[in-house]
Amino acid sequence: MGNGSSRDAGSVDKVTDELRSLADTRAVGARLPSTRDLQQRLGVGPVTVQRALARLVTEGVLVTRPGAGTFVSARRSARVGDTDWQQVALGASPVSTSGVDVLLAGAHSTGFQLGVGYFDATLRADSRLAAAASRAVRRPDAWSAPPAAGVPELRSWFGRQVGADPDQVLITPAAQGALSAVFRALLPAGSPVLFAVPTYPGALAVARSAGHVPVPVPTDADGIRPELLERALAATSARLLFLQPTFANPDGGVLAHARRREVLDICERAGAFILEDDFARWLGHGQVPPPPLWRDDDQGRVITVCSLTKILAPSLRIGAIVARGPVMTRLASMRQVDDSFVPMPLQHTAVEMVAGPGWSAQLRAASAALRTRMATLTAALATELPECSFANPRGGISVWLWLPRGTDDLAVATRAGRLGVTVAPGRYFVIGEQDVSYLRLCVAGIREPDIPTAVALLAEAVRASAGTTADRSFAG
Amino acid sequence: MGNGSSRDAGSVDKVTDELRSLADTRAVGARLPSTRDLQQRLGVGPVTVQRALARLVTEGVLVTRPGAGTFVSARRSARVGDTDWQQVALGASPVSTSGVDVLLAGAHSTGFQLGVGYFDATLRADSRLAAAASRAVRRPDAWSAPPAAGVPELRSWFGRQVGADPDQVLITPAAQGALSAVFRALLPAGSPVLFAVPTYPGALAVARSAGHVPVPVPTDADGIRPELLERALAATSARLLFLQPTFANPDGGVLAHARRREVLDICERAGAFILEDDFARWLGHGQVPPPPLWRDDDQGRVITVCSLTKILAPSLRIGAIVARGPVMTRLASMRQVDDSFVPMPLQHTAVEMVAGPGWSAQLRAASAALRTRMATLTAALATELPECSFANPRGGISVWLWLPRGTDDLAVATRAGRLGVTVAPGRYFVIGEQDVSYLRLCVAGIREPDIPTAVALLAEAVRASAGTTADRSFAG
Numbered sequence: 006m007g008n009g010s011s012r013d014a015g016s017v018d019k020v021t022d023e024l025r026s027l028a029d030t031r032a033v034g035a036r037l038p039s040t041r042d043l044q045q046r047l048g049v050g051p052v053t054v055q056r057a058l059a060r061l062v063t064e065g066v067l068v069t070r071p072g073a074g075t076f077v078s079a080r081r082s083a084r085v086g087d088t089d090w091q092q093v094a095l096g097a098s099p100v101s102t103s104g105v106d107v108l109l110a111g112a113h114s115t116g117f118q119l120g121v122g123y124f125d126a127t128l129r130a131d132s133r134l135a136a137a138a139s140r141a142v143r144r145p146d147a148w149s150a151p152p153a154a155g156v157p158e159l160r161s162w163f164g165r166q167v168g169a170d171p172d173q174v175l176i177t178p179a180a181q182g183a184l185s186a187v188f189r190a191l192l193p194a195g196s197p198v199l200f201a202v203p204t205y206p207g208a209l210a211v212a213r214s215a216g217h218v219p220v221p222v223p224t225d226a227d228g229i230r231p232e233l234l235e236r237a238l239a240a241t242s243a244r245l246l247f248l249q250p251t252f253a254n255p256d257g258g259v260l261a262h263a264r265r266r267e268v269l270d271i272c273e274r275a276g277a278f279i280l281e282d283d284f285a286r287w288l289g290h291g292q293v294p295p296p297p298l299w300r301d302d303d304q305g306r307v308i309t310v311c312s313l314t315k316i317l318a319p320s321l322r323i324g325a326i327v328a329r330g331p332v333m334t335r336l337a338s339m340r341q342v343d344d345s346f347v348p349m350p351l352q353h354t355a356v357e358m359v360a361g362p363g364w365s366a367q368l369r370a371a372s373a374a375l376r377t378r379m380a381t382l383t384a385a386l387a388t389e390l391p392e393c394s395f396a397n398p399r400g401g402i403s404v405w406l407w408l409p410r411g412t413d414d415l416a417v418a419t420r421a422g423r424l425g426v427t428v429a430p431g432r433y434f435v436i437g438e439q440d441v442s443y444l445r446l447c448v449a450g451i452r453e454p455d456i457p458t459a460v461a462l463l464a465e466a467v468r469a470s471a472g473t474t475a476d477r478s479f480a481g
Numbered sequence: 482m483g484n485g486s487s488r489d490a491g492s493v494d495k496v497t498d499e500l501r502s503l504a505d506t507r508a509v510g511a512r513l514p515s516t517r518d519l520q521q522r523l524g525v526g527p528v529t530v531q532r533a534l535a536r537l538v539t540e541g542v543l544v545t546r547p548g549a550g551t552f553v554s555a556r557r558s559a560r561v562g563d564t565d566w567q568q569v570a571l572g573a574s575p576v577s578t579s580g581v582d583v584l585l586a587g588a589h590s591t592g593f594q595l596g597v598g599y600f601d602a603t604l605r606a607d608s609r610l611a612a613a614a615s616r617a618v619r620r621p622d623a624w625s626a627p628p629a630a631g632v633p634e635l636r637s638w639f640g641r642q643v644g645a646d647p648d649q650v651l652i653t654p655a656a657q658g659a660l661s662a663v664f665r666a667l668l669p670a671g672s673p674v675l676f677a678v679p680t681y682p683g684a685l686a687v688a689r690s691a692g693h694v695p696v697p698v699p700t701d702a703d704g705i706r707p708e709l710l711e712r713a714l715a716a717t718s719a720r721l722l723f724l725q726p727t728f729a730n731p732d733g734g735v736l737a738h739a740r741r742r743e744v745l746d747i748c749e750r751a752g753a754f755i756l757e758d759d760f761a762r763w764l765g766h767g768q769v770p771p772p773p774l775w776r777d778d779d780q781g782r783v784i785t786v787c788s789l790t791k792i793l794a795p796s797l798r799i800g801a802i803v804a805r806g807p808v809m810t811r812l813a814s815m816r817q818v819d820d821s822f823v824p825m826p827l828q829h830t831a832v833e834m835v836a837g838p839g840w841s842a843q844l845r846a847a848s849a850a851l852r853t854r855m856a857t858l859t860a861a862l863a864t865e866l867p868e869c870s871f872a873n874p875r876g877g878i879s880v881w882l883w884l885p886r887g888t889d890d891l892a893v894a895t896r897a898g899r900l901g902v903t904v905a906p907g908r909y910f911v912i913g914e915q916d917v918s919y920l921r922l923c924v925a926g927i928r929e930p931d932i933p934t935a936v937a938l939l940a941e942a943v944r945a946s947a948g949t950t951a952d953r954s955f956a957g
Contacts, residue, residue, distance in 0.1 A: 022840075023840075023841055027836055029637065029638045029642070086778075086779030091781055092807055095808060100665075102814045102817060102818060105821075106813075109817060112626050123626060126625070134618070134623075135623065138614070142615055142618065142830075148611075149602070153586075161505065161506055162506045178654065185818070189575065207821075304563060304564055304566065305567055319625055320623065320825040321624060321824070338577075339576045342657075344654045344661065360506040361502075365498035365502065366495075
């Protein structure tokens with residue numbers, strides 16, 4: 006803090022603080038701007054800058070190399086005390102990433118991207134986002150605390166999409182933050198949870214990390230199998246079913262119209278909630294998707310989660326939980342405990358993006374691109390990998406590829422990675438043992454012209470990995 | 482989706498979609514702009530607008546009142562199915578807000594604000610935030626996914642503040658998001674956790690909602706009492722102590738220099754972690770605060786949490802977890818499971834705020850204002866409420882006020898609220914039974930000239946609440 010006793014001493018204090026802050030965000034060894042640049046930048050004279058630099062050299066924050074300039078010095082080397090005691094204190098980990106760490110890391114790998122569920126820059130509305138956000142951050146109330154449940158316009162909009170009133174909507178940090186709150190608010194550790202499989206690893210990670218026990222319920226061409234759902238509920242007394250009725254991740258499946266009522270009735274008889282992850286609401290391929298399961302329910306049976314990150318951008322972390330009845334109070338409490346509230350500027354950015362004239366254009370552009378990319382992908386797979394089978398997705402962003410018997414998913418993913426193609430090993434999308442290996446191939450992050458080359462390289466990796474299932478026992 | 486078969490039909494589809502989006506974010510009964518305004522806004526002719534409006538009237542989204550205009554129609558009334566089954570399915574709640582919902586709601590109450598820990602607009606750097614953010618949202622990579630642990634410059638900066646390397650830092654959604662991840666990652670449900678009391682309700686809420694059992698360890702003028710800490714560790718075998726060594730919330734206490742080593746040694750003998758909530762690092766009153774406890778530890782004993790929301794703004798939800806050793810891997814996993822990552826634009830906004838020339842000015846302005854406000858508050862309390870006692874805070878934003886015997890904290894808070902003064906009932910900051918009632922009075926959100934009036938009104942509420950402790954058994 007400046008002592009301010011003399012104007013000059015005060016300004017040296019000030020400049021010292023500012024140069025320290027500057028150094029703090031630079032890498033070790035980074036060169037500082039020249040003294041002249043610093044004078045202009047900070048609006049002070051050469052003497053003040055020199056004195057401030059001298060202080061920071063004394064403090065060990067900076068080093069000067071005559072003739073070369075002033076540099077950020079190496080931090081005091083991290084102390085190397087013994088941390089082995091932690092392993093005893095930590096014991097078995099309650100945390101399970103279920104592969105989300107691998108999938109997120111894949112988002113940053115270069116080359117052909119068949120791995121991640123986020124749009125590449127060509128499909129994102131970044132420039133409209135920048136414009137909307139720079140208005141949102143300038144609102145008078147932009148940086149204060151919003152209502153904990155979210156800003157009214159955004160709650161109203163999500164409500165309209167699902168068919169709910171604004172007070173039945175909670176704004177969340179995207180779908181992951183929503184799922185995280187719902188699982189932990191509904192069930193204590195040790196509870197069984199049913200998952201229609203294959204399923205989304207992010208949901209499995211949340212449930213496992215909350216101490217829940219995931220139980221698989223297989224699906225067929227019409228979605229989750231009712232007779233197996235009924236049996237699983239009876240066998241486990243589970244009070245929660247996780248379901249993606251529309252364009253499921255990873256296989257793009259849709260819950261058949263005839264089964265919607267049946268699934269609701271089975272869960273009603275068992276007194277169980279349905280957590281509907283409606284992540285692909287805006288990821289259809291042209292035809293209008295079926296309405297959320299929420300619309301078929303008047304008992305508060307269905308809790309629906311939505312998100313804008315897929316259709317707009319990864320860093321627009323805005324989603325919603327839609328629920329009715331006593332459970333809503335509990336969910337609202339959990340959200341406040343988790344992270345207080347979602348930043349106001351992001352919420353107002355989202356409002357402008359969905360209310361503005363560009364929203365329907367974005368929807369059309371995305372579904373057109375996904376349709377084209379998916380057609381190219383499935384055609385290339387049929388040509389390059391006739392030994393693999395898959396169901397044509399009804400919508401969404403991914404294909405669920407069955408590998409030939411004896412071919413290990415992790416071995417293929419690793420080889421493909423070396424060839425410059427990122428894919429997601431299927432093991433993260435299933436629960437328990439499988440006698441077949443799978444890959445999830447995603448078209449969100451790859452441009453259409455690159456798809457044939459990517460699939461050709463993938464085919465090379467698949468063939469080179471024949472007979473690798475033995476790896477499974479080690480890697481799985 | 483537009484069928485695009487004819488240019489006109491396509492544009493009507495488009496305009497219909499856009500007007501629907503517009504209506505979705507408006508309240509029921511809101512009036513739409515005039516047809517002429519809509520023509521200009523959407524750049525289409527009157528016929529197209531009229532056709533689109535007609536469609537939405539048919540759909541029931543809009544209603545027209547001849548001569549008055551077009552309005553957003555009432556939503557289909559929410560179905561009123563029976564949701565009583567939920568109470569059976571939900572059972573006992575695993576969620577405990579421990580008062581954070583009350584405190585957050587208080588942030589929105591008008592009148593004199595002695596309740597919340599967030600700065601009022603006069604202390605916030607909103608205009609600099611707006612400028613920094615509008616640059617951050619325009620960066621080429623602004624809306625893509627950042628590294629899961631955070632952007633390097635920000636990890637580097639937080640590391641420098643605490644005395645850690647960048648790879649020992651995880652960027653989080655403020656302190657609440659950090660605490661939420663640490664408690665759940667470290668301990669399974671049912672574990673005991675020690676808290677130096679009085680303590681921060683947000684941390685209690687996280688621990689209780691994770692199924693942990695909070696155990697109080699009393700403090701005195703020098704901070705947590707070592708002999709009681711030792712006894713509590715022996716009695717519970719707890720593996721975690723939650724501590725605010727610097728300017729604790731609510732009482733502004735500081736862990737005495739002589740006790741720092743003692744507390745570390747006691748926890749070492751017990752094989753326990755220390756979670757250091759360093760929330761007030763930049764909320765001193767002029768003198769330099771003691772360094773984080775992290776700096777005294779070379780064993781990975783101390784996990785430190787920091788946040789920028791208090792010193793900058795509530796909606797800049799940026800904080801950090803600083804840790805070393807095997808625990809870091811687990812914490813990084815938990816963070817990814819919780820909400821994937823912190824939005825990139827917020828992280829770059831934070832980098833510019835702390836690296837730019839305004840940072841040290843903000844620190845000086847904040848500590849000067851807090852010093853003045855605190856002096857006025859303590860003087861007013863001595864004059865208006867001689868029957869209440871309190872320790873002068875060494876720093877931070879709040880005073881911990883002991884109410885006269887027989888006076889109930891909730892009764893006082895309620896009466897004060899009716900008189901236009903928001904205060905926090907002390908019960909949310911303690912664990913288990915107390916034979917005294919307290920209030921937390923916070924100066925972050927109230928301008929200095931308003932403090933004497935606020936305290937005079939509070940004194941009125943305290944006197945009017947004499948002999949209300951009986952309420953406690955109902956309200957507590």
